[in-house]
Amino acid sequence: MTGFLSALPGAASQGLIWGVMAIGVYITYKILDIADLTVDGSFCTGGAVFVMLFSSGVNVWLAMLAALLAGMLAGLVTGLLHTVCGIPAILAGILTQLGLYSVNMAIMDMKASVALSITQQETLGRLLVSLRFVKGALDGSYPIWRHPIIVVGLFTAVLIAILYWYFGTELGASLRATGSNPNMARAQGIDTDRAKVLGLILSNGLVSLSGALLCQYNGANDINVGRGAIVIGLAAVIIGEVLFSKVFINFALKLLAVSIGAIIYYIVITAVLQLGGLNANYLKLLSALVVAIFLTIPYWKGKYFSKPVKPTKKEENTHA
Amino acid sequence: MLDVQNIRKTFNPGTVNEKTALDGVSLTLNDGDFVTVIGGNGAGKSTLLNAVAGVWPVDSGSISIGGTNVTKLPEHKRAKFIGRVFQDPMMGTAATMQIEENMALAARRGRARTLRPGITRDERDHYREMLKILDLGLEDRLTSKVGLLSGGQRQALTLLMAALRKPDLLLLDEHTAALDPKTAAKVLEATERIVQKDHLTTLMITHNMRDAIVHGNRLIMMYEGKIALDISGEDKKRLTVEDLLARFGQATGSDEADDKLLLS
Structure with a gap:
C-alpha cells in the first residue's frame, strides 16, 4: 500500500503528460469523428525529434516546438492520404503510422532507444519535466514549482485555454460543423476536406508534443513508446466522458475531463501493477479490455436498455 | 439568375444499374422566379x-448562377450562391451544435473562415429577432443543441439559415415531405413568407400537386430525366390538378402520372 501511495505523484504526472496526447485524440475522435491511428507513430516522433535536438544543445522550448511541427507534418500526411488520395481515414492513419516507424528510427540515428544525459545536473536542470523532479521537488533538492504535476498542469491549462479560444473562432467552428454534419458543412460553404486535414494536423501536433514531454520525463525515447497510444487516448476520452459528461458541459471543461481521464487511467494502472502484482507485460491486454468494455457499455445501453419515450404533455410546443 | 444548359447525368454507367437521371435538361430562371418542380x-x-448544388459533377452541359459559370466548382464553393433545405430534417443542421452556432455558420456562408470569433453578441440579438418570425419559441432557446429540436423545428431553422445571407438561388428539396401535414403546412407558410420578403429566386421540389399549383x-x-411541362404566368394561375394531369398525359403520351403522382 505504501508502495502505491508513494507511486501516486508519479502516476499523476505521467497521466497529465498522456493527457496532452488524449486531448489530441479528442480532437479527431470526438470533434471530427475520425479514429486516427497516426497517433501511435507521431507520439514517438515527438520524443525522437526532442531527444536528438535537445542532446545537440538546442533550447528545450525550441526542441519542443520542433517536436510539435514534426507531429503536425505527420498529421498533414494522414490528412492528404485521406482527402486527396481518398483512402479511408483509419487506413490512412495506419499507413502513416507504419511509415513513421522508419522515419522515427532515422531521426534517432537508427537506434531503437536514445537517452538524455540526465545524470549531468546541468542537463537535468534544463529540462521542463523529469521523473527526478517528482522526488526532488518534495525533498527540497528542487523548488516545489518544478514538480511535474505543477509544470504539466500549467501546461495543460494553457493548452486548454488556447483550444477553447480556437474552437470558438470561425475556423474552429467549421471544424466542429465538419465533424457534426459534413453535408450541412458543405452546404454552408465549408471545405470539409480542408477542415479534416486541419484537425489532423492540430491533433498530431499535440500528440507529438506529449511525446516530447514524456521523453523528458523518462529521460529517454524508445522506438516503441507510442505503441498503443491511441488506446490510452481513447481510454482517457471515454473515462472522462463517462465520469463527467453530466457536469462538464462547457467545452473547456470537456477537455479538462479528458486530462483527468488520463490521470485516472494511470492511477488505476499503477494500482493494478503495485497492489495486484501483475506482470507489466499484461498492461496492453488490460488497456485493450478496459477500452473495449467502456465502448461497449453505451452501445448496449442504447440497444438493450433503452427507455420508452414518454409522450410529452406540451405536444404543441415541443413538436411544432 | 440560374441558367442550366443541356445537362446530362448517368449513374453507374456501363453496369446493369445504369440509370440516365438527367437527359439533356435546360432551364432558365429569371430573377425572383419561384418555380415548383x-x-x-x-x-x-x-x-x-x-x-x-454541385453534390457531384455533371457528365456534360453547363450551369451558371447569376452570370458565374459554376459547372466546375465543388459543392462548398457553390454554396456562396446557394441556400439549401433538404428532405431529411437531419441533413440541414449540425445536431451537436447550438441553434445560434448553426445560424452563425450559415451567416458566414461563402466567406473565408478566419480566426475571428465564431459568433458575436450583436449576431445573437439579430438571430433572436429572426427566430421570432418562425413563431416556434426558438428565440428563447438560442443555446439549445439543435439535436433536441423536432423535425419541423429543424426544417424551419434550416430554412431560416438558408436565407440568412440572401442567396442568389434557394433550393428546396421536398423539404416538407418528412413532416406531418400540420407541421408541413406551417413550414410551407414560413417558406412563402421568407421567399416573398427577399424576392428569392427559388426552385422547390414537392410531391404535392396542390402545393405545386398554389405556390x-x-x-x-x-x-424520365427531362422537363415534360413548363407552365407559367396566367396559365399557371388558372391551373387545376385535373388540367395538370391531362396536360402531362398529352406531353408524354403516358397515363403514368395518375398513379405515380397522386399516390406518392
Whole structure:
C-alpha cells in the first residue's frame, strides 16, 4: 500500500503528460469523428525529434516546438492520404503510422532507444519535466514549482485555454460543423476536406508534443513508446466522458475531463501493477479490455436498455 | 439568375444499374422566379437540384448562377450562391451544435473562415429577432443543441439559415415531405413568407400537386430525366390538378402520372 501511495505523484504526472496526447485524440475522435491511428507513430516522433535536438544543445522550448511541427507534418500526411488520395481515414492513419516507424528510427540515428544525459545536473536542470523532479521537488533538492504535476498542469491549462479560444473562432467552428454534419458543412460553404486535414494536423501536433514531454520525463525515447497510444487516448476520452459528461458541459471543461481521464487511467494502472502484482507485460491486454468494455457499455445501453419515450404533455410546443 | 444548359447525368454507367437521371435538361430562371418542380419517383427532380448544388459533377452541359459559370466548382464553393433545405430534417443542421452556432455558420456562408470569433453578441440579438418570425419559441432557446429540436423545428431553422445571407438561388428539396401535414403546412407558410420578403429566386421540389399549383409563379413537371411541362404566368394561375394531369398525359403520351403522382 505504501508502495502505491508513494507511486501516486508519479502516476499523476505521467497521466497529465498522456493527457496532452488524449486531448489530441479528442480532437479527431470526438470533434471530427475520425479514429486516427497516426497517433501511435507521431507520439514517438515527438520524443525522437526532442531527444536528438535537445542532446545537440538546442533550447528545450525550441526542441519542443520542433517536436510539435514534426507531429503536425505527420498529421498533414494522414490528412492528404485521406482527402486527396481518398483512402479511408483509419487506413490512412495506419499507413502513416507504419511509415513513421522508419522515419522515427532515422531521426534517432537508427537506434531503437536514445537517452538524455540526465545524470549531468546541468542537463537535468534544463529540462521542463523529469521523473527526478517528482522526488526532488518534495525533498527540497528542487523548488516545489518544478514538480511535474505543477509544470504539466500549467501546461495543460494553457493548452486548454488556447483550444477553447480556437474552437470558438470561425475556423474552429467549421471544424466542429465538419465533424457534426459534413453535408450541412458543405452546404454552408465549408471545405470539409480542408477542415479534416486541419484537425489532423492540430491533433498530431499535440500528440507529438506529449511525446516530447514524456521523453523528458523518462529521460529517454524508445522506438516503441507510442505503441498503443491511441488506446490510452481513447481510454482517457471515454473515462472522462463517462465520469463527467453530466457536469462538464462547457467545452473547456470537456477537455479538462479528458486530462483527468488520463490521470485516472494511470492511477488505476499503477494500482493494478503495485497492489495486484501483475506482470507489466499484461498492461496492453488490460488497456485493450478496459477500452473495449467502456465502448461497449453505451452501445448496449442504447440497444438493450433503452427507455420508452414518454409522450410529452406540451405536444404543441415541443413538436411544432 | 440560374441558367442550366443541356445537362446530362448517368449513374453507374456501363453496369446493369445504369440509370440516365438527367437527359439533356435546360432551364432558365429569371430573377425572383419561384418555380415548383413535380414528377414521379426517379423522374430526376432531386438529381436536378443536386446537379445545381454541385453534390457531384455533371457528365456534360453547363450551369451558371447569376452570370458565374459554376459547372466546375465543388459543392462548398457553390454554396456562396446557394441556400439549401433538404428532405431529411437531419441533413440541414449540425445536431451537436447550438441553434445560434448553426445560424452563425450559415451567416458566414461563402466567406473565408478566419480566426475571428465564431459568433458575436450583436449576431445573437439579430438571430433572436429572426427566430421570432418562425413563431416556434426558438428565440428563447438560442443555446439549445439543435439535436433536441423536432423535425419541423429543424426544417424551419434550416430554412431560416438558408436565407440568412440572401442567396442568389434557394433550393428546396421536398423539404416538407418528412413532416406531418400540420407541421408541413406551417413550414410551407414560413417558406412563402421568407421567399416573398427577399424576392428569392427559388426552385422547390414537392410531391404535392396542390402545393405545386398554389405556390410560385411557374411550375415544371419532370419525366424520365427531362422537363415534360413548363407552365407559367396566367396559365399557371388558372391551373387545376385535373388540367395538370391531362396536360402531362398529352406531353408524354403516358397515363403514368395518375398513379405515380397522386399516390406518392
